[in-house]
Amino acid sequence: MNCEVCQLKELEVEHFEIREVLLCILHTIVFHRALGLVRPKDVDLELFEITYVQCGDVELEEKIDEKIDHFISWVEKHPNKKSQICLSFYEVKSKQPSWFTNKTERLYWEQWYVNLNVTQHPKHHSSKSHHTKVIVDPGESATEERSSRRAMVEASLREVLFQIIKFVNEKKDHVPPISEGVIYFPYEITIPSSSDSAFGMDMIKRMLHNGHPTMLS
């Protein structure tokens, strides 16, 4: 089985927009892969005029929130860096235990890469500065700039969502069959670790588990 990989369009977001953007994207993806009986839940974003859908599973929501919190913490430690969150769906298959492998293996059949470029706005940068904050009257120009920027982020986010929908519609054969009583496929959310090297090690480990090279599309 091939692992379908989808690299989503890079989004340029600010620090305070990370949570809502990630919630929207991740839940949309998971909803498309929750083929069991679900009661959809509509959620309106506060920062954008977008409504996304959740599966309505409490455990899923908590896990996603936790991952997002970790990512935000990492962003705070590594400001002004491009980051990537990987959402992977896999199948668990048992295999012959060996020295370096577990009894079970994960067969990733789909991976979603959410690319974010977290920017720090000049006004919000000096939160810990000892110097006196320069009071800048935003004026109308700053407000207009903020609103235009917000519109751009919203449009980009909408594009990403449509990208997800198109991907889901175009590629259906790789999706495993639906198991009875299973709401959503097993998934994994991978965020950058404290060091890039560790992030790279995670990718290598995934490759060893998968047994397939990572395919970038």
Added chain:
Amino acid sequence: MASTHTSSHTEAAKMEQVITEFFYESLFIILESRSPFVSSRNYSGEQTVSSPSSSSSSSSSVRPRDKWFNLALRECPSALENLDLCRQSNFESVVVDVILEQKPLDWGPASFSPKRDLFGNLSSKDKNSLFWNSDQEESGREIKSEKIIERWLVLHESRKGRDCNLGNRRSSCYSLSALYKKLILLWRSLYVTVRLLPAYNIFRDLNSSGQICAFKLVPRVYSFVEPLTRKEEVDMQRFWFTPVDTSCGRLCVSVLYYSSISDTSSESSTPMSPQFIPNYVGSPLADPLRRFPSLPISHGSPSSLPFSRRHGWSYDHYKASPPLVSFSPSPTHSESHALVMNLDEYCPSPNFSASPSPSPSLPIHIPRSHLSEALLRPESAPVDIPGPKVANSPALSDKHKLPPSPPLKITRTGTSRTDNFRVPAKTGATIEKLFSFEKEDRRKYSGVKISSCGSPRISCSRSSSRSFQDDFDDSEFPCPFDVEDDEMTNPGSRVESYDKREHPSDINEAGLFVNRKSQDAAVGALVRMLKKAPPLCQDISLNFSEASRPEMWSNSIQKQSQISEAATVEHAAALSSASSRLVASKTAADALEELRGYKVMKNLLLSEGGKAYTSANV
């Protein structure tokens, strides 16, 4: 053999059922997110969610329909209603137009129908549509503007031929499961897509907002519809969902939509919540009537007036010119001016007549009825005060009873007459009664009064002079026509008293007499005297035996001082015939002259008598 046929029949039936559910589910998802107030979405924007697997009782809450495509949604009656429409078309095609209706100006809450508008093509080309909505009348109005912002197309492109019925069991099962999985994925995508399109924002605003917007979202379902014009399609974007192949064809879902309809959706009318409109037409605040110019101001509170609304004939005592009384209905400004003029000239009342001249101040109450009557007859005669009846009795004519209280009137000018009059005590008491009555009226119509600060034209000014009561209470105030007991017995004394009055020792006092006495009062007093006086017809001879016309008699007496009484009688008899003619045309002035003549005659007689006596004694 039979089992294969049965299984294939079963598979076909299942396939047909899947296709049926495909149409139903598509309609459900689209209509549920485009029909305001029908959606399963609550107003808070979030649904109460309970995962089917999270609780043990979740399985009981799962309906059989929820298991189709594993999407637990609420019932959508509109989708079920239109399922028959799909059946009519043999489940080949279903078109859902999402129309943004701009409500007409004369729409009302009743016309804001949240229900879905189902009806066939207006051109009546669609013969398969059977549902007609009561909003058809609305849609027939030309004033309502509509715009198709979305067009959903759900198709089942059947592949006719032998291939539809052929297929082994294994492949059909595989295809059925695969088809089912793919359809599930399709509905997941459809469910997300309907919420990403711009029309969903309108739907969400309509659902969540408590305001009645100027637009309405109306989905319409057709089995067949004419394609959109090229111009419309150019402005719209199309999104295709990947078709799902079936054994007999493929299932397709696509949508044409406007990428930007924010301009129309952002317009919102003002809330239709009840609002108090303070300045409605006809309200007191909208256009208060102009005030009356320079009319006496009443010191009463406006609130005590029965018609104290500003737009009525109320007044503002802070203003300079309030009306004298309150009238209803409120006349126009021109009428008010005319009324003022009439009030200035004639201020009749049942009890008083007010003139603009500064005369004894008097709080005047002019009821509406009386005032209107007064306006109709500007030269109205003074209204007699219903005083004591003893004054009108015939016995009074030759009796010594006090005259009735005169009608109290305030003349226009205070210097009209020099006549004096005196109000006897009883008259003063009557006047007191009148004042007491007036006071009651003043209390009743406390807003209507005359103050000194208001009107320069109304004579009822307290500060200008003494009050009427003060004047008439003065018993020493002489009245030339006042008939006292002494005067009744001795006409000469009466004349004397009149003479005294006529030539007051105090010039100032005479001036006061002149100022205070009105011409009408003098006339009234004279009339009273004439009533009491003996008939001229009977007494003329006697009277004229005693006195003649002042001029003639005085001359004759002076010239013929020695003439005997017989000559006097003859002269009187000669004049009797002439006097009889004069009786008919006697006026008050003539009566006054006659009185003077009597006085002169008296003096002459007295002098003659004195001389005769003297001569006799000599």
